[in-house]
Amino acid sequence: MASITYREIDGDSAGYWLLLGGIALFVLFGLAAYVYMHHHGHVVTGMDNQIVWGLPHVFAVFLIVAASGALNIASIASVFEKPLYKPLAPLSAILALSLMAGGLLVLVLDLGRSDRLIVAMTHFNFKSMFTWNVFLYTGFFVFGGIYLWTMLDRTVKAYSKAAGTIAFLWRLILTTGTGSLFGFLIARELYGTPMLAPMFIIMSFAYGLAIYLLVLFAAYAWSGRPLGDALVRRLKNLLAVFVAAVLYFVATYHLTNLYFAKAQAVEAFVLRDGGIITTLFWVVQVGLGGVAPLVILLSSLGRSRMWVAVASVLVIVGGLAQMYVTIIGAQAWPLEMFPGYKATSSFFDGVVHAYTPSMPELFLGLGGVAVALLMTTFAVKVLRLLPEALDDATVEKLGH
Amino acid sequence: MNDNEQTVASKARRQFLGTAAAATAGIAIAPGVLLYEVAHGKADDEPVSSTVRWGMLVDASKCAEGCDDCVKACSAENGWTPVAESQHPTQAPQWIRKLELQDPLTQTQLNLPMMCQHCAKPPCVDVCPTGASFKRADGIVLVDRHICIGCRYCMMACPYKARSLVHEPLNDTQKPDVPRGVGCVESCTFCVQKLDRGEGTTACVEACTAAGHGALVFGDLNDPDSAIAKRLREIPTKEVRADLKLDLGVRYHGI
Numbered sequence: 001m002a003s004i005t006y007r008e009i010d011g012d013s014a015g016y017w018l019l020l021g022g023i024a025l026f027v028l029f030g031l032a033a034y035v036y037m038h039h040h041g042h043v044v045t046g047m048d049n050q051i052v053w054g055l056p057h058v059f060a061v062f063l064i065v066a067a068s069g070a071l072n073i074a075s076i077a078s079v080f081e082k083p084l085y086k087p088l089a090p091l092s093a094i095l096a097l098s099l100m101a102g103g104l105l106v107l108v109l110d111l112g113r114s115d116r117l118i119v120a121m122t123h124f125n126f127k128s129m130f131t132w133n134v135f136l137y138t139g140f141f142v143f144g145g146i147y148l149w150t151m152l153d154r155t156v157k158a159y160s161k162a163a164g165t166i167a168f169l170w171r172l173i174l175t176t177g178t179g180s181l182f183g184f185l186i187a188r189e190l191y192g193t194p195m196l197a198p199m200f201i202i203m204s205f206a207y208g209l210a211i212y213l214l215v216l217f218a219a220y221a222w223s224g225r226p227l228g229d230a231l232v233r234r235l236k237n238l239l240a241v242f243v244a245a246v247l248y249f250v251a252t253y254h255l256t257n258l259y260f261a262k263a264q265a266v267e268a269f270v271l272r273d274g275g276i277i278t279t280l281f282w283v284v285q286v287g288l289g290g291v292a293p294l295v296i297l298l299s300s301l302g303r304s305r306m307w308v309a310v311a312s313v314l315v316i317v318g319g320l321a322q323m324y325v326t327i328i329g330a331q332a333w334p335l336e337m338f339p340g341y342k343a344t345s346s347f348f349d350g351v352v353h354a355y356t357p358s359m360p361e362l363f364l365g366l367g368g369v370a371v372a373l374l375m376t377t378f379a380v381k382v383l384r385l386l387p388e389a390l391d392d393a394t395v396e397k398l399g400h
Numbered sequence: 401m402n403d404n405e406q407t408v409a410s411k412a413r414r415q416f417l418g419t420a421a422a423a424t425a426g427i428a429i430a431p432g433v434l435l436y437e438v439a440h441g442k443a444d445d446e447p448v449s450s451t452v453r454w455g456m457l458v459d460a461s462k463c464a465e466g467c468d469d470c471v472k473a474c475s476a477e478n479g480w481t482p483v484a485e486s487q488h489p490t491q492a493p494q495w496i497r498k499l500e501l502q503d504p505l506t507q508t509q510l511n512l513p514m515m516c517q518h519c520a521k522p523p524c525v526d527v528c529p530t531g532a533s534f535k536r537a538d539g540i541v542l543v544d545r546h547i548c549i550g551c552r553y554c555m556m557a558c559p560y561k562a563r564s565l566v567h568e569p570l571n572d573t574q575k576p577d578v579p580r581g582v583g584c585v586e587s588c589t590f591c592v593q594k595l596d597r598g599e600g601t602t603a604c605v606e607a608c609t610a611a612g613h614g615a616l617v618f619g620d621l622n623d624p625d626s627a628i629a630k631r632l633r634e635i636p637t638k639e640v641r642a643d644l645k646l647d648l649g650v651r652y653h654g655i
Contacts, residue, residue: 041582043568048490052552052565112550112565112583120549123530130529130553186523186644187559335561337640338655341501341510346483347494347561349514 004087004387004394009223011381016222023374030367033360034109042112045361050353051331056110058323059365062207063103063372064137064178065200066319068171069208071096071144073235074151075171078164083398084234088216089164090385093148095215095376096171096208100140102372106365129177129184136174143167152384175201182326189266190330195256199249203319206242210315213239215376217309219386228392229305236308240297243315247290250322266333269352270325277329280321289318328355442596453520453539453649454590455621456605457628457637460512460654462615468498470513470616473607477591479575493564495588496604501655510655513604513616516541516562516588517640518649524554524563533585539621539649540590550583559641563587590618590649621649 009016037044047054073092077085108114124131147167150160179200185191213235220227254271257263270281293311301307332353337343343350380386387394442448474496475482486492496515502508522541524533532548535541543554543563555563569582577593580586591602601618608616619628637651 041568042565043488043491048488048567049493049555049561049564050490052555112552112585113548113581114550116547116549119530119547120551123532123547125525125528125531127526128529128553130527130551134529181553184527185557187557331556335559337514337560338499338501338510340503342504343499343501345497345499345514346489347497347514348490349497349499349561 004398005389006087006090006384006386007388008382008384009219009380009386016377016381019222020374020377023370023377026363026366026370027374029363030106030365030370033363033367034114037110037360037364038114044358046356046358047361048353050348051328051355053327053331054355055324055357055361056106056364056368057327058320059368060103060106060110061178061181061327062320062323063099063106063368065175065204065323066207066211067096067099067103067204068140068175068178069204069206070099070212071167071171072205072208073212074147075164075168078147078161079168081161084231084395086398087387087390087395088212088231090148090151090383091216091219091376091380092212093144093151093167094379094383094385095212095372097141097144097148098372098375098379099208099211100137100144101375102368102370104137105371106368109364129180133174133177133181136170136177139170140167140174143170171204172201175204182330187335188330189263189333189336190257190270190326193253195249195253199246199253202242202245202249203322206239206246206315207319209235209239209242210312210319213312214309214316217305219380220390223386225386226389226391226394228390228395229303230392231390231395232305232308233303236297236302236311239308239311239315240294240302243290243293243297246322247286247294250286250290262339269333270329274329274332274352277325277332281325281329284321285318285325288314289321293318331355442598448536448538450537450539451622453621454518454595455539455619455628455649455651456518456590456602457617457631458512458650458652459615459617459635460510460652462613462654463511463513464611464613464615465500465509465511467511467611467613469607469611469613470604471496471498473603474515474588474591477575477594477603478578478589479573479580480586481571481573488567491565491567493566493586495564495586512652512655514560514562514640515604515650516590517560517646518588518590520647520649522646523557523559527553527557529553536592538595540592540595541587542589542592543585543587545579545581545584545586548584550585552585554585559644559646 045054070092073085074089076082077089108117120134143163143166147163150156150163176197179197182191183193183196254267257267270277272278293314296302296307296311332355334350334352472482478495480493480495483489483492483494496513499512499514501510518539518541520539522535525535525541529551530547530549532544533554534544550565552565555565563585564587565585566580566582570580574580594602605616605618608614617628617631619626621629623629632651635653637653638655639648639651
């Protein structure tokens, strides 16, 4: 097996600093949005007592789900011993840690009392899925960090497989936990199902790989390093499998609901009458985020790297829409306390809730994305994460 | 009788006299103590007891259309701004609200107040990451304002839409015995401050009774002689979303 040389990118070009500065600007915008929201309270957001989790949660949960998915490339390399994926593993690990940091930051800064973070770290209710998630996130950094260390430090390389296996199992449990944040809620009709846990895992595979592909393309194109088509072809086929699996889960979930009379009203809302939610579901989540990438990746278009990048962007956009439909859509539908009755009240009972995200919410969410990108962009400059070359000849020597 | 027997006998006599004296004192003082407790509620450092389970009965057949005396009384007692006066009605907290229900088939109409149902198995307490949502021994579900981080997971979990987040800094209508705060979640407390003072009822029940509707009855569900327990034995009642089996502290008649 050929050896691969990992090297930091130079990162001294004007382009690199411009990129870093551009991303940092969005981090600053996010910070400003947080300060504004924290100073005035959630009254300046589009959230209210009906839609209690808004756009920040869409971004936060998307990033957290994508984080565990981004680690997948590394898992394929070390847990499933595919040598082809080995050179891709360090970037996979750093991207996973960065996305997790970005997502958590958004989650934490959207708290009503973000200043009480120390309370969240010292008071635990172990019956809460949220508490479990606090430990799962912390463990992700610890095990992901150790795994990355075993990849970068030759003296501990022998432990790489063990560390990778633990990180892989941990990320599966973590995404089960993320899906169960919603799956464990009995109140809302679209939640309260064990299906959300495996569905979130498969979603993480797709989102994480799509982000990974884009970062990989950018890193190699902008640093002038060779990236062969053989590797890209493998990864794009894998992405197609994941996207198809997400569509399968979505179809099964909604078809099951449609069969039950009690859930037909809420399904009609999501699938037919929900306005923006329906549009986001069919056009963005299913059409642009599912069907379109599949067509691109499985047709001759998939041979072009540009089109693979387009497909990846579509998967990400579709993923954000899926999060929006999952989180906002489920809250927009009113709670049915008296089945068979039409309810009205001063507290908006019985009506579909409207939600218009505010600018601070959008910038807080984008700030999380920016933190993830900033960490990754900086890490590839200071750590030996990227192989010098991933051209077809080099990759061919690795074996499969 | 030798010395030894005499000692045993006097010891027994002393014990008897001691017990009798203690019992007499007990009988004499106990009503006073009980009366004191009823009049003054519990001391601040005295824990609540699970022998009591506070509960409410809502008789929807007596709840008048268009009347919101219970809502006004709650707002006045607990210091939250009435939604009509709020600049941000969708974000304004509402601890209790009037629901108007209509059967689309028969046009039958129902009116009833909806608020925290004080579940024995509260989903909000289950999901709260810090333990800020908690259930008191006497069945009241509360939020500890000091450890609520404002994550709103309890609001996602509540099947009754009973909770509100305080979205903006509070005005000066706050009550000293009702702790509230921006960024924290809150809901009906069964007027816990009144109960702890020994008043034995809530502001909404007082208002409903004063208005002459008598649609609300409050009391100790565990006490078979309480007004609420007696009434519950007389009329059929239901729990809202009884299918969830949360064992509610609020029961409805006429739904």
